[in-house]
Amino acid sequence: MAYIPNIIFALLLIGGLGFFAKNVLRLRRNINLGKDVEVSDNKPQRWKNMAKIALGQTKMVVRPIAGFLHVIVYVGFIVINIEVLEIIIDGLFGTHRIGLKFLNEGVYGFLIGSFEVLAVLVLVSVIVFWIRRNGIKIKRFLSKEMTGWPKSDGNIILYFEVVLMCLFLVMNATDSSFQALDSGNLISQYIAPLFSGLSESSLHLVERSAWWVHIIGILIFLNYLYYSKHLHILLAFPNTYYGKLVPQGQFKNLDAVTQEVKLMMDPSADPFAAPAEDAPDPEKFGASDVADLSWVQLLNSYTCTECGRCTSECPANQTGKMLSPRKIMMDTRDRLEEVGKNIDANNGIFVDDGKQLLGDYISHEELWACTSCNACVQACPVSIDPLSIIMDMRQYLVMEQSAAPSDLNNMMGNIENNGAPWPFNQMDRLNWSEES
Amino acid sequence: MENTLKVPTMAELFAAGQQPEVLFWVGCAGSFDDRAKKITKAFVKILNKANVSFAVLGTEESCSGDPAKRSGNEFLFQMQAVTNIEVMNAYEVKKVVTACPHCFNTLKNEYPGLGGNYDVVHHTQFLKELLSEGRISMEGGQFKGKRITFHDPCYLGRANGVYEAPRDLIRKLDAELVEMKSCKTRGLCCGAGGAQMFKEPEKGDKDINIERTEQALEIKPEIIAAGCPFCNTMMTDGVKNKEKESSVAVMDIAELIATAEDL
Numbered sequence: 001m002a003y004i005p006n007i008i009f010a011l012l013l014i015g016g017l018g019f020f021a022k023n024v025l026r027l028r029r030n031i032n033l034g035k036d037v038e039v040s041d042n043k044p045q046r047w048k049n050m051a052k053i054a055l056g057q058t059k060m061v062v063r064p065i066a067g068f069l070h071v072i073v074y075v076g077f078i079v080i081n082i083e084v085l086e087i088i089i090d091g092l093f094g095t096h097r098i099g100l101k102f103l104n105e106g107v108y109g110f111l112i113g114s115f116e117v118l119a120v121l122v123l124v125s126v127i128v129f130w131i132r133r134n135g136i137k138i139k140r141f142l143s144k145e146m147t148g149w150p151k152s153d154g155n156i157i158l159y160f161e162v163v164l165m166c167l168f169l170v171m172n173a174t175d176s177s178f179q180a181l182d183s184g185n186l187i188s189q190y191i192a193p194l195f196s197g198l199s200e201s202s203l204h205l206v207e208r209s210a211w212w213v214h215i216i217g218i219l220i221f222l223n224y225l226y227y228s229k230h231l232h233i234l235l236a237f238p239n240t241y242y243g244k245l246v247p248q249g250q251f252k253n254l255d256a257v258t259q260e261v262k263l264m265m266d267p268s269a270d271p272f273a274a275p276a277e278d279a280p281d282p283e284k285f286g287a288s289d290v291a292d293l294s295w296v297q298l299l300n301s302y303t304c305t306e307c308g309r310c311t312s313e314c315p316a317n318q319t320g321k322m323l324s325p326r327k328i329m330m331d332t333r334d335r336l337e338e339v340g341k342n343i344d345a346n347n348g349i350f351v352d353d354g355k356q357l358l359g360d361y362i363s364h365e366e367l368w369a370c371t372s373c374n375a376c377v378q379a380c381p382v383s384i385d386p387l388s389i390i391m392d393m394r395q396y397l398v399m400e401q402s403a404a405p406s407d408l409n410n411m412m413g414n415i416e417n418n419g420a421p422w423p424f425n426q427m428d429r430l431n432w433s434e435e436s
Numbered sequence: 437m438e439n440t441l442k443v444p445t446m447a448e449l450f451a452a453g454q455q456p457e458v459l460f461w462v463g464c465a466g467s468f469d470d471r472a473k474k475i476t477k478a479f480v481k482i483l484n485k486a487n488v489s490f491a492v493l494g495t496e497e498s499c500s501g502d503p504a505k506r507s508g509n510e511f512l513f514q515m516q517a518v519t520n521i522e523v524m525n526a527y528e529v530k531k532v533v534t535a536c537p538h539c540f541n542t543l544k545n546e547y548p549g550l551g552g553n554y555d556v557v558h559h560t561q562f563l564k565e566l567l568s569e570g571r572i573s574m575e576g577g578q579f580k581g582k583r584i585t586f587h588d589p590c591y592l593g594r595a596n597g598v599y600e601a602p603r604d605l606i607r608k609l610d611a612e613l614v615e616m617k618s619c620k621t622r623g624l625c626c627g628a629g630g631a632q633m634f635k636e637p638e639k640g641d642k643d644i645n646i647e648r649t650e651q652a653l654e655i656k657p658e659i660i661a662a663g664c665p666f667c668n669t670m671m672t673d674g675v676k677n678k679e680k681e682s683s684v685a686v687m688d689i690a691e692l693i694a695t696a697e698d699l
């Protein structure tokens with residue numbers, strides 16, 4: 001009977017991790033619905049970017065207030081999670097504060113003491129975050145796309161963190177042997193008096209409850225990630241690794257088009273040649289749905305934590321246009337999830353649902369409002385590239401649907417006919433040199 | 437005094453068995469747009485004064501394909517690119533300078549994958565090279581102490597990380613360089629990029645160039661300096677819209693230098 005708590009703990013742990021693993025596999029499957037893309041080049045630079053941008057948070061601090069608070073929560077998250085290791089060992093083996101067996105009191109006290117201080121700092125930061133989201137009117141948290149679930153999601157994450165931090169501190173405060181140690185209870189010694197009226201057994205009950213709810217809370221939080229914008233805490237790392245390495249202004253050249261252009265320029269090519277019997281279907285140009293995007297773009301969409309820095313820097317959005325780069329990422333993820341669920345419901349095969357990313361989620365008006373200025377790409381703290389999705393969808397509109405705005409069709413007609421976006425004769429191109 | 441411009445073409449030099457140091461890629465705006473032509477001429481005056489051996493493609497030049505590519509017409513872009521590359525490769529072009537950040541970005545970044553490998557620089561980078569090599573000298577002249585702000589073109593700044601060359605040149609004019617609240621990596625677009633220059637903007641509260649002009653006017657500059665013919669047009673329109681054209685000038689860096697040197 002003495003082993004029942006250990007068994008319950010092991011089952012909870014296996015259940016929690018197992019469910020998480022299942023979601024990771026689903027995530028992987030969905031991301032792999034994207035087209036393959038060459039990203040195996042320049043590994044040293046990729047590792048460096050990951051270390052600087054994800055681990056080092058260099059782009060977060062571009063906005064100092066949110067950036068500084070985020071660094072606290074981030075450091076707190078990583079450091080306090082060392083404590084989870086002790087909790088898991090204690091839970092599985094029925095020990096209590098196993099750390100004290102391996103470390104001397106001073107070191108153990110220093111560790112727990114730093115966790116406690118960080119826990120308070122995290123609490124303060126999270127409260128400021130909550131006020132920023134719900135109290136003061138910060139424009140990027142009030143956009144159209146930030147109503148409903150995205151808004152609740154942001155708050156739920158904050159509540160989770162408040163509860164977890166409080167449980168951690170209460171757990172320490174009500175642990176009489178730990179308090180008796182008087183080393184590392186930097187913060188919890190001031191919470192302990194709140195429980196001074198309780199009997200030894202009630203105190204123990206509170207301590208055990210806090211301990212159990214804390215670890216269960218962590219397991220729930222872990223499994224909440226997949227359904228939340230909070231996935232960024234994991235995906236920021238691969239996402240910054242696979243981020244764009246070439247200059248931001250360099251857009252990829254479509255290989256399929258290069259083949260066709262070469263053929264057109266080849267004087268010996270037979271213009272009337274029928275395609276070979278076994279020729280593959282011509283490739284679709286651009287993107288109208290998630291499967292036309294690359295897997296890195298799909299990874300981008302799961303990594304997005306909806307902070308809205310892209311949208312607040314977007315010139316189109318700032319001047320009241322419909323375009324919001326954040327919404328482009330959120331739409332891509334929502335559609336990808338929809339496609340994933342469709343596949344799950346149909347035994348692994350996608351059954352046409354008559355919907356697609358273009359039109360059903362992202363409108364033409366949004367796409368045509370983009371100035372391709374790269375402000376969104378620059379602003380993203382985790383190397384997401386919303387612009388590449390906009391450009392891929394424009395390619396679909398123009399090359400598959402001939403659905404460009406008429407002004408642009410005129411411009412393109414001019415380039416085709418006279419080599420300039422305006423209707424001037426190419427033979428007049430040097431006239432400026434003779435005008436005074 | 438109006439000197440006639442010396443503008444040799446690649447074809448002329450080639451016929452004479454000569455190879456210029458650099459090809460000046462004029463671009464469509466620089467060739468046809470009345471405002472941008474002044475920038476082209478100012479730049480040529482500096483090149484002439486510094487005795488730079490350069491040539492243009494003239495009637496053999498065609499749109500770089502940038503607006504087609506940003507509109508999503510990859511076909512048209514690649515047709516333009518391949519045609520231009522064929523011409524430039526035939527002339528064995530090594531180095532290209534252009535006063536248009538869109539042409540600059542496209543030639544520098546997107547042509548190599550299609551067989552066009554050149555050392556491409558923006559004219560502000562080229563002018564800075566000339567200056568540091570002592571081939572041109574600059575004194576403040578009439579710009580001494582003037583408040584000048586530089587509007588970062590997206591395709592020069594963020595797209596290619598060139599922020600300092602134009603600013604160094606402004607400082608060389610002994611002018612007071614002042615920065616707008618959004619500058620350098622966080623510079624606000626003028627509204628012309630991504631082929632927006634050629635279409636009406638989508639519905640919104642205001643036009644992007646007005647927003648950007650307001651940012652510029654906030655810091656009370658005497659001159660808004662630009663490094664892109666499209667930004668120049670957008671900012672000029674913005675200043676006109678705010679009825680400030682009598683007190684605030686919009687000028688390209690090349691025009692500033694040519695004016696300072698009385699060219």
